[in-house]
Amino acid sequence: MNSQVKLMKNNTSVWQKFGPLFALILLFAIITVLNPSFLTPLNIMNLLRQISINALIAFGMTFIILTGGIDLSVGSILALSSALMAGMMVSGMDPILAIIVGVLLGTIMGVINGLLITKGKMAPFIATLASMTIFRGLTLVYTEGKPITGLGDSLGFQLLGRGYFFGIPVPAVTMILAFFMLWFLLHKTAFGRKTYAIGGNEKASRISGIKVDRVKIMIYGLAGTAAALAGAILTSRLNSAQPTAGQSYEMDAIAAVVLGGTSLSGGKGRMFGTLIGVLIIGTLNNGLNLLGVSSFYQQVVKGIVIIVAVLLDRKKSA
Amino acid sequence: MKIEMHNIYKAFGPNEVLKGVDFNLEPNEIHALMGENGAGKSTLMNILTGLHKQDQGSIVINGQETLFKDSLDAEQCGLAFIRQELNIWPEMTVLENLFLGRELVNRYGVLKTKEMKTRAAEVFSKLDISLPFDKEAGLCSVGEQQMIEIAKALMTDAEVIIMDEPTAALTDREIEKLFKVMKDLTRKGVSLVYISHRMEEIFAICDRITVMRDGITVDTKAIKDTNFDQVVKKMVGRDLEDRFPQREASLGGNVLEVVGLTSGGLFKDIHFTVRSGEILGVSGLMGAGRTEIMRALFGMDTVDSGEVRVDGKKVSINNPAEAVSAGFAFITENRKEEGLILDFSIRDNIGLANLESFAPKGLVKVNDEKKFVEMMVKRLNVKTVSTETIVGQLSGGNQQKIVIAKWIGTSPKVLIMDEPTRGIDVGAKREIYELMNELTNRGMAIIMVSSELPEIIGMSDRVLVVHEGKITGELMKQEATQEKIMALATGGN
Numbered sequence A: 001m002n003s004q005v006k007l008m009k010n011n012t013s014v015w016q017k018f019g020p021l022f023a024l025i026l027l028f029a030i031i032t033v034l035n036p037s038f039l040t041p042l043n044i045m046n047l048l049r050q051i052s053i054n055a056l057i058a059f060g061m062t063f064i065i066l067t068g069g070i071d072l073s074v075g076s077i078l079a080l081s082s083a084l085m086a087g088m089m090v091s092g093m094d095p096i097l098a099i100i101v102g103v104l105l106g107t108i109m110g111v112i113n114g115l116l117i118t119k120g121k122m123a124p125f126i127a128t129l130a131s132m133t134i135f136r137g138l139t140l141v142y143t144e145g146k147p148i149t150g151l152g153d154s155l156g157f158q159l160l161g162r163g164y165f166f167g168i169p170v171p172a173v174t175m176i177l178a179f180f181m182l183w184f185l186l187h188k189t190a191f192g193r194k195t196y197a198i199g200g201n202e203k204a205s206r207i208s209g210i211k212v213d214r215v216k217i218m219i220y221g222l223a224g225t226a227a228a229l230a231g232a233i234l235t236s237r238l239n240s241a242q243p244t245a246g247q248s249y250e251m252d253a254i255a256a257v258v259l260g261g262t263s264l265s266g267g268k269g270r271m272f273g274t275l276i277g278v279l280i281i282g283t284l285n286n287g288l289n290l291l292g293v294s295s296f297y298q299q300v301v302k303g304i305v306i307i308v309a310v311l312l313d314r315k316k317s318a
Numbered sequence B: 001m002k003i004e005m006h007n008i009y010k011a012f013g014p015n016e017v018l019k020g021v022d023f024n025l026e027p028n029e030i031h032a033l034m035g036e037n038g039a040g041k042s043t044l045m046n047i048l049t050g051l052h053k054q055d056q057g058s059i060v061i062n063g064q065e066t067l068f069k070d071s072l073d074a075e076q077c078g079l080a081f082i083r084q085e086l087n088i089w090p091e092m093t094v095l096e097n098l099f100l101g102r103e104l105v106n107r108y109g110v111l112k113t114k115e116m117k118t119r120a121a122e123v124f125s126k127l128d129i130s131l132p133f134d135k136e137a138g139l140c141s142v143g144e145q146q147m148i149e150i151a152k153a154l155m156t157d158a159e160v161i162i163m164d165e166p167t168a169a170l171t172d173r174e175i176e177k178l179f180k181v182m183k184d185l186t187r188k189g190v191s192l193v194y195i196s197h198r199m200e201e202i203f204a205i206c207d208r209i210t211v212m213r214d215g216i217t218v219d220t221k222a223i224k225d226t227n228f229d230q231v232v233k234k235m236v237g238r239d240l241e242d243r244f245p246q247r248e249a250s251l252g253g254n255v256l257e258v259v260g261l262t263s264g265g266l267f268k269d270i271h272f273t274v275r276s277g278e279i280l281g282v283s284g285l286m287g288a289g290r291t292e293i294m295r296a297l298f299g300m301d302t303v304d305s306g307e308v309r310v311d312g313k314k315v316s317i318n319n320p321a322e323a324v325s326a327g328f329a330f331i332t333e334n335r336k337e338e339g340l341i342l343d344f345s346i347r348d349n350i351g352l353a354n355l356e357s358f359a360p361k362g363l364v365k366v367n368d369e370k371k372f373v374e375m376m377v378k379r380l381n382v383k384t385v386s387t388e389t390i391v392g393q394l395s396g397g398n399q400q401k402i403v404i405a406k407w408i409g410t411s412p413k414v415l416i417m418d419e420p421t422r423g424i425d426v427g428a429k430r431e432i433y434e435l436m437n438e439l440t441n442r443g444m445a446i447i448m449v450s451s452e453l454p455e456i457i458g459m460s461d462r463v464l465v466v467h468e469g470k471i472t473g474e475l476m477k478q479e480a481t482q483e484k485i486m487a488l489a490t491g492g493n
């Protein structure tokens, strides 16, 4: 009887873990059949670079959604920290130092979200909706609505968005490193356990002696950091800071997390799922482009894929 | 209504829960359904009322084979079920909860609030409940929520009412009222299925009793043809020693001193001490403020004034995290909302309160955790297939054991237990009492809030009685009697 139990458990968890992966493989297969140039090393490297920004944001978003929260401000954090970095570079600061300071500023913006939510007792949706407009507004004020250019040609700065590391784009390397670090944090540490617990039952977690507020603030800070890091990569890629950068990025990130099987009500989900979710969205964008589908239709297709994925997920758990 | 359930089988995955159960319900009887935690009582009733479908077997109602589509179908056919796990919508008012899904409306679909209030008031006065209709249900105590559920069932004019441990959260006075209402109902032709782990109640009120063990029916008998010991023996399959284990306390110095704790209208000027190795029983009526005092001690609610000292040193406790590091643990009375994460596994739940010890440097040592959880599950005799089982799928009593297991692992100095044996069968109760002895022998101090007087008298070294937010008396073990406690609990006269 015991082995039977194990088997059953494994079956469900295999399906739950790898369901999105099967979907991704299927998507790969379909696009490759329709256009063989999809599955070339060059395009795959392209794909990895394209998804890295959404991936970083989505990794942070995973933690937030696992606690039952949401962060709408990540796109604005990306833009504001990118503008601040660029500003510092233009004013003569060492580019690498400017990036580090800019990323830390992103952390602070995330922490502000966390404080509003925990100490201000605001709903995450409302708090981050407000901070989204505030950070965006500040970006526009700071940049006066114009791109910041002339960021110099420091090698380190250029590599961040445009370089290659043994043939792999540096943004992709950054993404992979971030994935492993955050995977470890979520699945192997007490901090990760607490993240799940808060989403599962916040009251019970609090009574179990978990410092819920502190964990939440750290998680929003983490998401801010990830968004700012994505901002740094984008700044390097474009060799400029754009005031409208990162708009609606929060939606792609949320979509990736949900596609990866994480429940919006919190408590359930995995880092690996989010990575697959990011890959699915990136593959759709990249593949539909290759197939010459108009960007208008691309949006429709993306929406439909999300609905189908969530419906399938529902069936599975029933 | 006459109900015959015949040869019912039910398995959840590999877990065979019911293995050929027979159960008969006659008109106008109160029929007790007893059995250990996880015996399958709730599952059997869930099958009867259409929530689950049996794998095999038949249900015959008034001579006709019946299968309800769902709970609503059963309700419309006259079967009301007061579930073990309360179904309260915390954000809605008492009145909204009472009529949820069967609101009275006029022909334009507009709510007839006045009429609903009148009907609710009728039932409330029958049960002697005084709760404002517009109070948010989530702000009601567990006992009050239980009364709402009972009132809700009474309003359906059901022919059969199934009560799954309705008195677990009630105090003696309310139980008395409930019993009176139950007797009245049988006179009107209603039959009742009554599930409870409290023997006294079964013998006080039931006409017949069916005992289940491990998914089969052991016996059905008229109450007058059986007795306490026989029933227990059938339930556990062996003779059980005394209900309460021998208790030899060896008391140490004061671990906890509470000085002048006061909080708004809830409680006032609370003074007491607990010594290491001592079990301090806290008795009182529902709403007397016992739970509120404990919540404040544990940092869940704020206090206006007062001081708490642990081992003679003043501690400031503003949230549960600080309470835990000061050496407290709290088994709350509300396991579903505050004690457990129902969607998580047994291991995750027990691990949660013990993260500090399994993850001293932040990294979770899964093997240590697994070993510990397995040990606890065995120690408390939790009935489960594996430690990876989702807690929400355990029987009510086994869920309670998980809450206890979770806290014991933290080796607190002061363990606060609010209704620790609620919903737990006689055998398991004894195991918990033995565990309490073991813990106090190791020097732990236990504060036990309980509405069960036998438990208070049987286990406490000292009893505090709380009445309307004040401590009205303190009794040593030798002087604590049912009468004295009740007198103090009702205001002392």
Ligand SMILES: Nc1ncnc2c1ncn2[C@@H]1O[C@H](COP(=O)(O)OP(=O)(O)OP(=O)(O)O)[C@@H](O)[C@H]1O
Residues within 6 Å of the ligand: B012, B015, B017, B035, B036, B037, B038, B039, B040, B041, B042, B043, B044, B084, B383, B384, B393, B394, B395, B396, B397, B398, B423, B425
């Ligand atoms: N939905 C479910 N899925 C899986 N297992 C279940 C489910 N419901 C009940 N079980 C299992 O069925 C068994 C019997 O549970 P049940 O709730 O009927 O016990 P019970 O006799 O009511 O116990 P208690 O006195 O503790 O309430 C338990 O082992 C439980 O884990």
Ligand SMILES: [Mg+2]
Residues within 6 Å of the ligand: B041, B042, B043, B084, B164, B395, B396, B397
């Ligand atoms: Mg039950």
